[in-house]
Amino acid sequence: xxxxxxxxEVADAINxxxxxxxxxxxxxxxxxxxxxxxVGEKDADISYETGTMKKCKQLDVNVINYLFPEDVSVxxxxxxxxEANEDKNIHGIxxxxxxxxxxxxxxxLRNSINPSKDVDGCSDLSLAGTFTNxxxxxxxxxxxxxxxxxxxxxxxxxxxxxxIIGRSLxxxxxxxxxxLNKNATVTIxxxxxxxxxxxxxxxxxxxxxxxRVEMVNKDFTNKNQIVIxxxxxxxxxxxxxxxxxxxxxxxxxxxxxTPVPGGIGAITTSILINHVVKxxxxxxxxx
Amino acid sequence: xxxxxxxxEVADAINxxxxxxxxxxxxxxxxxxxxxxxVGEKDADISYETGTMKKCKQLDVNVINYLFPEDVSVxxxxxxxxEANEDKNIHGIxxxxxxxxxxxxxxxLRNSINPSKDVDGCSDLSLAGTFTNxxxxxxxxxxxxxxxxxxxxxxxxxxxxxxIIGRSLxxxxxxxxxxLNKNATVTIxxxxxxxxxxxxxxxxxxxxxxxRVEMVNKDFTNKNQIVIxxxxxxxxxxxxxxxxxxxxxxxxxxxxxTPVPGGIGAITTSILINHVVKxxxxxxxxx
Numbered sequence: 181x182x183x184x185x186x187x188x189e190v191a192d193a194i195n196x197x198x199x200x201x202x203x204x205x206x207x208x209x210x211x212x213x214x215x216x217x218x219v220g221e222k223d224a225d226i227s228y229e230t231g232t233m234k235k236c237k238q239l240d241v242n243v244i245n246y247l248f249p250e251d252v253s254v255x256x257x258x259x260x261x262x263e264a265n266e267d268k269n270i271h272g273i274x275x276x277x278x279x280x281x282x283x284x285x286x287x288x289l290r291n292s293i294n295p296s297k298d299v300d301g302c303s304d305l306s307l308a309g310t311f312t313n314x315x316x317x318x319x320x321x322x323x324x325x326x327x328x329x330x331x332x333x334x335x336x337x338x339x340x341x342x343x344i345i346g347r348s349l350x351x352x353x354x355x356x357x358x359x360l361n362k363n364a365t366v367t368i369x370x371x372x373x374x375x376x377x378x379x380x381x382x383x384x385x386x387x388x389x390x391x392r393v394e395m396v397n398k399d400f401t402n403k404n405q406i407v408i409x410x411x412x413x414x415x416x417x418x419x420x421x422x423x424x425x426x427x428x429x430x431x432x433x434x435x436x437x438t439p440v441p442g443g444i445g446a447i448t449t450s451i452l453i454n455h456v457v458k459x460x461x462x463x464x465x466x467x
Numbered sequence: 468x469x470x471x472x473x474x475x476e477v478a479d480a481i482n483x484x485x486x487x488x489x490x491x492x493x494x495x496x497x498x499x500x501x502x503x504x505x506v507g508e509k510d511a512d513i514s515y516e517t518g519t520m521k522k523c524k525q526l527d528v529n530v531i532n533y534l535f536p537e538d539v540s541v542x543x544x545x546x547x548x549x550e551a552n553e554d555k556n557i558h559g560i561x562x563x564x565x566x567x568x569x570x571x572x573x574x575x576l577r578n579s580i581n582p583s584k585d586v587d588g589c590s591d592l593s594l595a596g597t598f599t600n601x602x603x604x605x606x607x608x609x610x611x612x613x614x615x616x617x618x619x620x621x622x623x624x625x626x627x628x629x630x631i632i633g634r635s636l637x638x639x640x641x642x643x644x645x646x647l648n649k650n651a652t653v654t655i656x657x658x659x660x661x662x663x664x665x666x667x668x669x670x671x672x673x674x675x676x677x678x679r680v681e682m683v684n685k686d687f688t689n690k691n692q693i694v695i696x697x698x699x700x701x702x703x704x705x706x707x708x709x710x711x712x713x714x715x716x717x718x719x720x721x722x723x724x725t726p727v728p729g730g731i732g733a734i735t736t737s738i739l740i741n742h743v744v745k746x747x748x749x750x751x752x753x754x
Binding site: 287304305307308309310311312314316338339340341347349353356357360363365366367368369370372373374379 | 574591592594595596597598599601603625626627628634636640643644647650652653654655656657659660661662666
């Protein structure tokens, strides 16, 4: 039976840090504020938005919703984004991506968010910060969530053999750089990797961010392994939310594992809000 | 006996591409020009400068040398750099780094070079391009040299297990991202890696950029391995230039290997010049 690395405890610790900063901001008459941009009515976007708004309310962080119909014009969208970029009372901006690809260029979008307010770490400058290990903007929230869970549960990273499945800019690439900066030996695998299961089975820590429901089975594991499951998707077969890992099969065979739901997903929103309150502090030049 | 992957042939192919672009530029009355900034008299800088100037002369690329004494003031240096940034007749800028650390901040320096002229790919924007696989500035020359040698000798990368020793921004990190973008499975090792030799011995392609003379010995290899040696340093014991690899010991045991000197080092300058002529083309809006 593996140790279950629950996200809630990690999130609570991050929220506590946020609350301290929020109190400091309120004493200075600053109301930390997140602007959320959503185009259309995608289920995943609405679900993340609802969760974020709920947690913002709990922590007394203000949310401004910019909602647009699926057929919004490029001009109207960017006018509003520019408004939020310049508004001194908005400290963080989250845009649900991708926008409709027939009209919106994702590179333009990512780099149109004021870097100081880019709390989801999606702009080239924020990504450069993750790559170079410099303090430029915020890291991507999901990538940071992975490091936070390892840190909270005192899992040693230095010199460890860590394998990451997935090479996206949201998680695979940034998390590999962040782990490398903490002295892990990092292997990055993906759909073109040969002998994937065999490579993963040698990992001391396995980070699964492939985005394929339950693709990680017993062949990927070893009994001393720590498994971090970043995936979350609808499992048609089992009619429930599942991660990249076949939890029922893998959990009895490894040392520790994050559950889905209730693992990494439970931490991401807390990190986003932590970035918002830190951005509010930075933008108002509080030490 | 391994196949020797000589750099000269690769450099010749790159130079041929440069010559075509140079001819096109000259037809448009553009003289491609590289500005080289050097502070002080470090041997390694002067050696690289001399090599670059020689190759520029061969290819009919203009060089302007900005030379400063070791005690140059920060103001004077940046005034000249700004001059080169704005000079329409300068297309590429190479600065020997690091500058004296007591006065010069390396992050400021890297990001003070006009990104369009950053032919050595050291600015955050250029690095972000390598990280995100987008066309932002030029990749670091040595990292690109590694990919060029694999490409020239038709060494398949896709799905291959490639291990990189070293995680610097000049070579380890960018080369890992560039190989990942070409569908390799990439492992990044460094001084904190446990069981380094054992990990390396499993690699189908081993890229050595540790910067430690002859640290890679027979224990790091296997008979099907391709070894790319990026290191170049003075070997006190043998009183000659050596790479990271103990060539005499490793060469008989692997499938292919780059020599030092005459391997990667022979390609880097050609890539730098190729970047200069491409920058000249871009800056003059030639298709």
